[in-house]
Amino acid sequence: xxxxxxxxxxxxxxxxxxxxxxxxxxxxxxxxxxxxxxxxxxxxxxxxxxxxxxxxxxxxxxxxxxxxxxxxxxxxxxxxxxxxxxxxxxxxxxxxxxxxxxxxxxxxxxxxxxxxxxxxxxxxxxxxxxxxxxxxxxxxxxxxxxxxxxxxxxxxxxxxxxxxxxxxxxxxxxxxxxxxxxxxxxxxxxxxxxxxxxxxxxxxxxxxxxxxxxxxxxxxxxxxxxxxxx
Amino acid sequence: xxxxxxxxxxxxxxxxxxxxxxxxxxxxxxxxxxxxxxxxxxxxxxxxxxxxxxxxxxxxxxxxxxxxxxxxxxxxxxxxxxxxxxxxxxxxxxxxxxxxxxxxxxxxxxxxxxxxxxxxxxxxxxxxxxxxxxxxxxxxxxxxxxxxxxxxxxxxxxxxxxxxxxxxxxxxxxxxxxxxxxxx
Numbered sequence: 001x002x003x004x005x006x007x008x009x010x011x012x013x014x015x016x017x018x019x020x021x022x023x024x025x026x027x028x029x030x031x032x033x034x035x036x037x038x039x040x041x042x043x044x045x046x047x048x049x050x051x052x053x054x055x056x057x058x059x060x061x062x063x064x065x066x067x068x069x070x071x072x073x074x075x076x077x078x079x080x081x082x083x084x085x086x087x088x089x090x091x092x093x094x095x096x097x098x099x100x101x102x103x104x105x106x107x108x109x110x111x112x113x114x115x116x117x118x119x120x121x122x123x124x125x126x127x128x129x130x131x132x133x134x135x136x137x138x139x140x141x142x143x144x145x146x147x148x149x150x151x152x153x154x155x156x157x158x159x160x161x162x163x164x165x166x167x168x169x170x171x172x173x174x175x176x177x178x179x180x181x182x183x184x185x186x187x188x189x190x191x192x193x194x195x196x197x198x199x200x201x202x203x204x205x206x207x208x209x210x211x212x213x214x215x216x217x218x219x220x221x222x223x224x225x226x227x228x229x230x
Numbered sequence: 231x232x233x234x235x236x237x238x239x240x241x242x243x244x245x246x247x248x249x250x251x252x253x254x255x256x257x258x259x260x261x262x263x264x265x266x267x268x269x270x271x272x273x274x275x276x277x278x279x280x281x282x283x284x285x286x287x288x289x290x291x292x293x294x295x296x297x298x299x300x301x302x303x304x305x306x307x308x309x310x311x312x313x314x315x316x317x318x319x320x321x322x323x324x325x326x327x328x329x330x331x332x333x334x335x336x337x338x339x340x341x342x343x344x345x346x347x348x349x350x351x352x353x354x355x356x357x358x359x360x361x362x363x364x365x366x367x368x369x370x371x372x373x374x375x376x377x378x379x380x381x382x383x384x385x386x387x388x389x390x391x392x393x394x395x396x397x398x399x400x401x402x403x404x405x406x407x408x409x410x411x412x413x414x
Contacts, residue, residue: 003403003410007360007375010353013330015275017262022286023250076284084276155280186280 072176073207074148075200076155077165086184086192091142091211094190095123095131101230104130108145109205111230119230129187136223141212143227148205155186156195168199168217170224175201177217199224242298245290253290260303261286263377264310267387270372271314273327281317285310304386307379311387328361329376359409367402374399 071077098121105111107130113119114134123131131144162181169175178198185195196213199220210220244252257264264285268278289296289309296305331353360368366388373384374395384399385392 003407004375006352006356007371007406008378010331010357010360010376012357012376014266015269015278017265018279018282020261020265020283020286022254022257022261023290071287076287078280078283155284 072174072200073202073205074146075207075209077176077178078155083184084192086194089193091140092133093193094125094187095133096125096129097123099124099130104145105230108147110203112143112145112208112227113230114143115226115228125187125190127187136212137214137219139212139214141210141215141223144209144211146207146209148202148207156183156198166217168201168221170199170201170203170221173201173203175199175221175224177220179217238302239298242293242296242302246293246296246298250290253293256302257286257289257306260306263303263379264306266377267307267373267379268310268314270369270377271311272318275327277317278314281314282310285313288313301382304380304383307383308386308389311389315389329357329372331357356410359406362409363402363405366398367405370395370398371402371406 099107101111101113101119101122104122104124107124107128111130113122114132116134120132120134125131127146129144129146131142133140133142135141156178163178163183164180166177166179167175168177176199178200180197182194182196183198184192186192195211197211197215197220199208199210199215199217201208201224208224210224212220215223238256241252241256245256261282265278265282268281268285269275272278272281285306289306292309296302331350360371363371369388370384373379373387374381379387381392381395385395388395388398390398
C-alpha cells in the first residue's frame with residue numbers, strides 16, 4: 001500500500017463541527033446605501049432588536065440560540081458559555097506607533113478626537129486601527145476607530161452570564177453598550193485581552209469603540225457626543 | 231474534485247441577489263470541511279470556529295465578486311483559510327492541539343477496508359510522522375489526503391497556484407516517507 005492510501009486511511013478524530021450563522025443579524029448590518037436617510041430608522045430598529053436580545057439574556061437556555069452572534073460595523077459580538085483565555089493588559093498596550101492627525105485622517109473616513117487641546121497622541125496598529133488613550137474624570141479611556149471592510153476587525157466574546165448588552169444610540173447612530181463582567185476582546189493581529197465597559201457605535205463606514213472601566217452607559221454616550229471631528 | 235450539485239448555481243444566483251436563506255443553503259454542505267481546514271491551520275477549536283464564522287460572513291459580503299458559474303468550495307475555503315491564518319498569527323503562544331487518530335469503539339461499524347489495513351499502532355506512527363513535518367509540507371498532505379481536497383481546493387486553502395500544490399505534495403510525500411519508514 002502506498003503512502004497516499006495510508007494517509008487516506010487515517011481516521012482523524014476531528015472536533016465536532018459547531019453550528020454557524022452564515023448571515024449576520026440583518027438589522028444590525030450596516031446599511032450600505034442610503035445610510036444617511038435611513039440612519040434614524042436603523043438606530044430605532046437596532047434598539048428594538050437589541051432590546052429583544054437583551055431580554056433573551058434573562059432566559060439562559062435561549063442565549064446560545066438567539067444571541068449567538070451579531071455585527072455592528074466592523075465589530076462582531078458573540079456570546080459564549082465560557083470565556084476564552086485572555087490577558088490582563090493596560091488600555092495603552094498594543095496600540096501601535098504614534099501617527100500624525102493627517103495620517104489618522106487618511107486611515108478612517110470620519111476621524112473623531114477627544115475634546116482636549118492639544119490632542120493626546122494618536123496610534124495606529126498594523127491592522128489600521130486608530131486609537132487614542134486619554135483621561136476622562138481622572139480615569140483612562142481608550143477610543144479606537146476602524147473602518148468597516150478594512151483589514152482591522154474586532155471580535156468580542158461575552159460570557160453568557162454576568163455581561164449585559166443594551167442599546168445605546170449615539171445621536172442617530174446605532175450603538176451598543178457592553179458592561180458588567182469583563183469580556184474578551186480580539187483585535188486583528190493581537191492576542192486577546194480582557195476588556196471593561198465599552199460603547200460601540202457606527203457612523204458611515206467607521207466603527208468607534210470607547211472603553212473605560214468606570215464608564216456608565218450615559219457617561220459613555222455623553223463622551224461620544226463630545227468628541228470632535230479631526 | 232467531486233461533481234458540483236445541480237442546484238448550487240441557482241442558489242448562488244439567488245444568494246448574490248441578497249437571498250440570505252439561499253446563501254445559508256449554499257454554504258451549509260461546505261461548513262464542516264471549512265471548519266476542518268481552519269482547524270488544521272489554527273490547531274485550536276475556538277479559533278477555528280471563529281475563523282469559519284468570520285469567513286462565512288465575509289464570503290456573504292463578498293458574494294458580489296463570486297462568479298456563480300464557478301464552484302463555491304475553493305472560493306469559500308480560500309476566505310476561511312485566510313481568516314484562520316490571521317488568527318494563527320495573532321494567537322501567539324496559545325495552545326495548539328495535535329491531530330489524533332479516531333479510536334474505534336466496540337459496537338461501532340466495522341472499519342473500511344482501507345482503515346482495516348493499518349493497525350492502530352501504524353496509524354499513530356504515521357500521524358506522528360506527519361505532525362513532525364514542517365508546516366507547509368504537513369498542510370498540503372493534510373488537505374490532499376486527510377480532507378481529500380482536490381488540487382484546486384488545496385491551492386485555494388493554501389493561497390498558492392495549483393501547480394505549486396502538485397510539486398509541494400510530491401516533496402512532502404518524500405519527506406514523510408523518510409520520516410515514517412514503515413516496517414516490513
